Amino acid sequence: MDRRPLTPFTAILLGSLAVSVPGPTAWAQNADDTLVVAVPQSPSALEPVLRNNTSTLQTIYSVFDRLLTVDFHTGQVHPGLAESWVRIDPTTYEFTLREGVTFHDGTPLTVEDVVFSFSDERIEGPDGSRIATAMQYHGTIDTVEAVDERTVRVTTTQVDPAILIKLGGWGTEIVSQDAFEAMNGWEGWVDGPVATGPYRIVENRPDEFLILEAHDDYWRGTPQFERIEFRVVPESVVRINGLLAGDFDMITFVTPDQIPQIAQTEGFEVVGGSIQNVRKLTFFQTEGVFTDPVLRRAVSHAIDRQLIVDSIWQGLTEVAPGLQHPALGDLFLADITAPAYDPDLARSLIERSSYDGELITYRTQTAAYPLELETAQIILEMLRSVGLNVELQVVENWDQVSAEPVASVLSNNSSLIAWPDPTGGLLRRYGPGTVHDRGAYFWRNEEFNALATEYRVTDDLAQRQDMHRRMLEIWQVEDPAAVALFYNALFYGKRDDVRWQPLPSLYAAYGPFEQDDD
């Protein structure tokens, strides 16, 4: 056949398409050993000490290992890069590193790497700017030093019964010092940290894709997928269409109303459920009507949490019994329940409070959390029905949520239980030195603060349970800091032949031991 040459215009068009838009593998050609996951956002950082927001927790968890690992279901601590550990005294632990562990670049893990991973140079972030969010997790770590070729000693500034759990949590990832220095420090490091996890970072194009490849020498065995491609697809409807079209093997952030569309299509399923993240209604109480704890109690009793769970969430999550989760293990207080929905009691408390019909502003964003606006609209009507004068104010971002004036303002919030201990949730956000101890979200209760301080250094389990119980009573009943509503829930749509199970957490793990072994 006679083929005509391309006109200059056509050539430019086709050329620009071919050259200027590089991307991952073509559609509908996903190799069996490649997992393509559609996510709404790129990770906001590839170095975990810098950020711990959802987009990061969902994508790069399996790039890294820690000295220890934590079972997200039971809260139990297991060996990680440290094969064993011993408590020398109440503030000193020694960890013996596992042999034969290599970084993604093939170099062996050494004690110097562990020491470097906890050094100020890394933990404070680029140029010592201290913008790293992990700094809040390292509060009690005093020193990390090498004892011999395989032993690392960690000392804490005070007795910290949760230190082992923290060393298995976010912000304590072990990375390669040599690779950091070879990349000219933070300058190159932010584009692709080198660690020991089951997957290594191959390429990241923000707002487009992140590609991971299996770390074949991974010390726990060969990872299930040779390659994982996270493709950024902001619109949830389009993620679903892409899944059903075969463009993706899995998608994240499916909302309850979208589940039937996926689950009823042959060859697809939805997995997931509630996670260790508590959705709350937060009071601004530096000034205005919410300085009165009686009114805050009234708000708590005016909200039918179960109705929200049953209607908006279709019963797919649970009411949160305070800022706690079963993953706390022995420290989860199963007999504590959320304050009862009792509109009569709420009206009576309003009568007894100093509230006199002042306008209350309920600030919400539309989708900072799943189904946020829908939840806010239900709560608005519940509060109005007990006689509160509330208006809904839809705002664009977090800064506008906490913008002055904050008198008589309510807003939505959530608390991540970052590690399975009250210090990872309740006491990470409330109590001395926390974000709620100062600023617009101010809440301070002297008894709570005293208990929080004592709790952090108390080793005895029974005492810790008692203190936890009392703190929860203060936090949600006597002097409510917030209203715990329900556990956030995360659902994933996937091809039913993809063997993968989610964690009850914001973290999404793809390592060989997090797979469904059924």
Added chain:
Amino acid sequence: MRFFLTRLLRAAVTLAVIVTFAFFVLRLSGDPAITILGTEADAAALEAFRTAWGLDRPLWVQYATYVQALLQGDFGQSMRLDQGAMHLVAERALATFTLTVPALAITLAVGVPAGVFAALHRGSAVDRTVMIAAVVGFTVPSFIMALVLILVFAVELRLLPSTGSGTWQHAILPVVTLALGGTAAIARFTRSAMVEVLGQPYIPAASAKGLIWPIVVRRHALPNAAIPVVTVVGFMIGSLAAGTVIVESIFSWPGAGRLLIDSVANRDYAVVQTILLLVGLMMVLANLTVDLLYGWLDPRIRTERAS
């Protein structure tokens, strides 16, 4: 010359207003520290972020610094992606052009002939068909059109990818989505302009001189009908760089429109300001081109300017 100088002055003022307005509105409506670092970041980290990016300085100092840097060709750094704003925007604008340029080409290639044809056959079944199609194309929002195309061609027929970039096939659905709306608009404008021109006395006069109908249309109708069409095309050219926000979001196309959305949401000041500056510049250039075309199409305008 005076015409050009006036236009240049106007353009400079327009761009200065855009830059200033964007600068202050962005800073008064959100703090990037909390949106970029996240709500889990503690106060110390937030404060360190603001200090690192100079956000703790008085607003007028930030503005003066920004303008001074801008005049030296420094468009600033993306706080979210830690890259040069101009480099980032240029890269994404190129991706946007790969959608908008073919879409505009299709729009003109199909829309103008369809409008002319409908006008020349006014009242016929062809006219009604073209206009019904144009009304549908013009009124159906692009996000609905995009979802329908994805459902048909990606989900049901599996002929094309639903989203993303990387191959020329990825561009087909977004280009078609953009082109459908544009074609419908151009077809309607062209038809209206042609119908109006064909009703003018100089059209029968030209015919009466003995000119054959195709020449009457080409020499007397089309140039006069082109002015309103050129105006609309001018707007389309002005939005080539970042005017595809919705389509890029739906098709996950890594263009300047999506970058604008993400940057506004994160209050990534330098990037938003650079995109707005680019869009403003495109609009100014498009308007200037349209003005010049007016003079070329209509000698009366040229004479008026000269006098």
